[in-house]
Amino acid sequence: MLGLNNKLDSLQREGKSINVAIAGVGQMGKGLISHMRDLKGFKVLAVANRDIERTAKIAGDLGIKKSEVFVTGSEDKISDKNITIEKIIGKSGVVNENIKKQLNRAVKEGKIIITNDLFYLSAIEDVDVVLDATGSPAAGAYITLNSIACKKNVVSLNVEADITIGPILKNFADRYGSVYTVSAGDEPGALKELYDFSDALGLEVIAAGKGKNNPLDRYANPTTLAEYAAAKGSSARMMTSFVDGTKSMIEMACVSNATGLVPDCRGMHGPKANVSDLVEIFKLKKDGGILEKKGVVDFAIGDIAPGVFLVYTTGNEIIKKDLKYLQLGEGPNYLLYRPYHLTSIETPLSVARVYFYNEPTIVPKGGLVSDVITAAKKDLKAGEVIDGIGGYTVYGLIELYKNAKEESLLPIGLAEGSTLKRDIKKDQTIKYDDVEFSCAPLLLELRNLQDKSFLG
Numbered sequence: 001m002l003g004l005n006n007k008l009d010s011l012q013r014e015g016k017s018i019n020v021a022i023a024g025v026g027q028m029g030k031g032l033i034s035h036m037r038d039l040k041g042f043k044v045l046a047v048a049n050r051d052i053e054r055t056a057k058i059a060g061d062l063g064i065k066k067s068e069v070f071v072t073g074s075e076d077k078i079s080d081k082n083i084t085i086e087k088i089i090g091k092s093g094v095v096n097e098n099i100k101k102q103l104n105r106a107v108k109e110g111k112i113i114i115t116n117d118l119f120y121l122s123a124i125e126d127v128d129v130v131l132d133a134t135g136s137p138a139a140g141a142y143i144t145l146n147s148i149a150c151k152k153n154v155v156s157l158n159v160e161a162d163i164t165i166g167p168i169l170k171n172f173a174d175r176y177g178s179v180y181t182v183s184a185g186d187e188p189g190a191l192k193e194l195y196d197f198s199d200a201l202g203l204e205v206i207a208a209g210k211g212k213n214n215p216l217d218r219y220a221n222p223t224t225l226a227e228y229a230a231a232k233g234s235s236a237r238m239m240t241s242f243v244d245g246t247k248s249m250i251e252m253a254c255v256s257n258a259t260g261l262v263p264d265c266r267g268m269h270g271p272k273a274n275v276s277d278l279v280e281i282f283k284l285k286k287d288g289g290i291l292e293k294k295g296v297v298d299f300a301i302g303d304i305a306p307g308v309f310l311v312y313t314t315g316n317e318i319i320k321k322d323l324k325y326l327q328l329g330e331g332p333n334y335l336l337y338r339p340y341h342l343t344s345i346e347t348p349l350s351v352a353r354v355y356f357y358n359e360p361t362i363v364p365k366g367g368l369v370s371d372v373i374t375a376a377k378k379d380l381k382a383g384e385v386i387d388g389i390g391g392y393t394v395y396g397l398i399e400l401y402k403n404a405k406e407e408s409l410l411p412i413g414l415a416e417g418s419t420l421k422r423d424i425k426k427d428q429t430i431k432y433d434d435v436e437f438s439c440a441p442l443l444l445e446l447r448n449l450q451d452k453s454f455l456g
Contacts, residue, residue, distance in 0.1 A: 417439055
């Protein structure tokens with residue numbers, strides 16, 4: 001990231017900007033719009049969200065005048081069975097030429113596009129980078145694939161999509177000359193910085209993890225957390241995904257897929273720990289710790305949050321002496337600790353890195369290493385509809401992809417909207433054959449292609 005500030009200074013002095021389009025106006029999306037309008041070297045050209053009126057209100061709250069916006073919408077395309085990989089890739093997306101002309105004319109007139117159509121973002125000629133802040137695997141599939149078809153780069157805050165179809169999205173991006181990357185700022189990006197640092201220096205990674213800042217309650221739901229979420233200024237569903245552990249599973253699966261580190265057990269250990277405890281807890285069982293093996297991802301509940309950590313070691317005796325001299329401990333294990341992550345506030349760094357260097361921040365190395373499987377939050381009956389991440393019916397657990405595939409376990413990114421064919425007991429994992437799918441057709445097509453394309 002070094003030197004990006006200087007490059008942005010130069011870009012602004014030249015009268016140029018990195019032009020972005022943003023999908024999603026939740027907490028992160030709204031923050032991105034506000035932040036990037038204030039930053040040197042960036043310009044927001046368009047914003048997409050299902051609710052146009054809400055988006056327009058947010059724009060007004062941010063000081064954007066009605067005269068500065070061009071509002072346009074269309075019918076929902078995410079559930080359209082006629083939109084396939086073949087119809088998007090290689091055909092410059094699915095937006096007709098008349099709409100493209102309207103969008104580009106509005107941008108040339110200095111307007112900000114506000115729309116409910118995710119496809120419109122990448123149809124704008126001057127857009128350099130599309131930002132996905134939706135948090136929806138289905139939306140992520142459409143945003144990213146259409147952006148790639150239109151030769152746009154994608155920075156994704158949608159980790160839910162990445163752990164579901166990230167490898168195949170990267171594959172298409174590589175083949176068609178775009179960059180796909182998960183954003184800096186969330187725990188996966190922050191941890192990738194620590195991992196790259198230690199790996200480049202030849203240090204052996206024992207465990208990489210994040211701090212969880214609330215107690216783990218697998219059975220939390222939007223009703224039980226409504227008051228707590230309101231006090232935090234968060235949506236009840238988002239807060240539920242944090243408290244029931246699903247978000248931690250998703251974030252650490254993203255790290256696993258980007259680094260090759262693996263969960264030590266299904267769902268990880270998630271011990272209660274403070275920063276000072278980490279090197280003692282995250283070591284092998286034979287040495288008094290909790291781990292069966294080295295090279296794992298995990299999380300800890302305690303004062304680590306909102307930070308991330310990496311426990312490492314070295315076999316080099318001279319380096320051990322240097323680490324002791326530098327007051328990093330007696331060994332044999334040592335700690336790297338980043339005490340913060342700035343979520344979407346750091347996203348502009350990923351956007352700039354893509355724009356100037358064509359480099360991702362964090363992206364799958366190949367096929368999935370880890371998956372996030374679906375487990376019942378309560379006793380479920382045949383005919384019930386799974387309401388997805390952060391809801392009342394299910395929670396997620398990280399598992400090795402090869403194990404999940406062998407057992408035909410349902411990825412949580414595909415679960416929402418599916419109807420159960422049989423009764424499922426509380427805490428029981430749900431399999432593909434247990435559900436009638438109702439997820440977005442393109443999302444399922446991409447996942448099926450990914451499963452056929454990669455060995456994992």
